[in-house]
Amino acid sequence: MDVRSVQSIAAIITNQRDAVSGGAPIFFVQDDEERQRVAFLIGRLLDGMVHDLGNGIFIVVKY
Amino acid sequence: MMDHGPAIAAGVVAGTIARWLMLCIDYRNYPGFPHGYVTHMSLGFIAAFLGAVAVPALVEGEFTAVTFLALAAQQFREVRAQVRESLELIDAHELIKRGPNYVDGIARAFEARNYLVMMVSLLTSSLWDLIGPPAGLAGTALGFLVARGFMRGKRVGDIANIREGRLRFDGPNLYVDHIYIMNVGLPEMREAVLKYGLGVLIEPIHEDARDTLNNPGQRQAIVHDAARYLGARKDIATPEFTPLIRKDVETGTLGMVITPMERDVNQLLAAIKRVPVLETAKGTSMHTRIGRRAAD
Incomplete structure (x- = not known):
């Protein structure tokens, strides 16, 4: 069990340009398949956990 | 002057065996390597010796010998620090960490085991010296039982x-x-x-x-x-x-x-x-x- 607090959102991956803005790097993708592929890669590269917010937005969180 | 040799020898042997048994029943998988065993057996031997000579020294009127026990306590606190430090270093590179609480618990256990060893050897040598060899062996058995009781903490x-x-x-x-x-x-x-x-x-x-x-x-x-x-x-x-x-x-x-x-x-x-x-x-x-x- 990891008890450290959430440190940061490392990346946001979405195909909805209007839904996101702000400080974290945002990766715009074309469709679901690309979103999953990009999220998987960023998660592995940064040792981050990919979370699905359920509204077409994936975030990669560094714990 | 009495001959304390057999009593002290019995105490040292009993205490060292106690340390060995406590290594064997360790369920925490530490130390899982030969050098760790050597370190802790050696310290166990020293603890056993200190425990074994305490009462014979008092019988001979060497009251200052008791100060050696204080020295031992100091030594074993360092055991705790050393175990904690090494486990913390290892933990930093574990994929699934023990966590500081568990590390602290293991370190305390390692310190406490040396005191239990001293108790076993002290019981053995003092009863052997003051009453006789059978009483000494009874003291060993009693010490083992007490040590075992302490080692068996609660489980989840x-x-x-x-x-x-x-x-x-x-x-x-x-x-x-x-x-x-x-x-x-x-x-x-x-x-x-x-x-x-x-x-x-x-x-x-x-x-x-x-x-x-x-x-x-x-x-x-x-x-x-x-x-x-x-x-x-x-x-x-x-x-x-x-x-x-x-x-x-x-x-x-x-x-x-x-x-x-x-x-x-x-x-x-x-x-x-x-x-x-x-x-x-x-x-x-x-x-x-x-x-x-x-x-x-």
Whole structure:
């Protein structure tokens, strides 16, 4: 069990340009398949956990 | 002047054997390497010697000999510091960490074992010296029993009912039965978690147990030991496979998910039952009047 607090959102991956803005790097993708592929890669590269917010937005969180 | 040789020898032998037995019954998998055994056997021998000479020295009127015991206490505190330091260094590079509470518990145990060794050798040599060899051997047996009693702390199996729980996803959200665990974004990782993962429910059997299991250090000890026994599927940069424990805030029941290499639920339950209850995590609310009244 990891008890450290959430440190940061490392990346946001979405195909909805209007839904996101702000400080974290945002990766715009074309469709679901690309979103999953990009999220998987960023998660592995940064040792981050990919979370699905359920509204077409994936975030990669560094714990 | 009396001949104290046999009494001291018996004390040293009994104490050293006691240290060896306490290494053997160690369930914490530490130290799991020959040099660690040598270190702790040597310190055990020194502890045994100090314990063994104390009473014969007093019999001879050498009262200053007692100061050596203080020296020993100093020495063994350093054992605790040394064990803690080395475990902390190792822990920094573990995929599934022991956690500081568990490390502290192990370090305390290693210090305490040397005092138990001193007690065994002191009992043996003093009874042998003052009464006779049979009494000395009885002292050894008594010392072993006391040491064993101290070494057998409570286990998680003593304070909780542990049973298999069902892993399920609601969208991206992972649950063990009704307890929310985490959000897994990638569909293939969700499949992997269902394929390889196991869910466990840990139900505390009383209020003190609930407080103990609520301690994050205790929970970390549980996931560490479970992963140690069954092997962890987790690799670097696969946080989805990190074993996690979350609580049902209504009842205090814990839900645990783990993706072990050996997917054997019975052995997983057995492993969790064996996890020691950490001294630093032990709940004591029912030992207080306010806690008892609040629980009514």
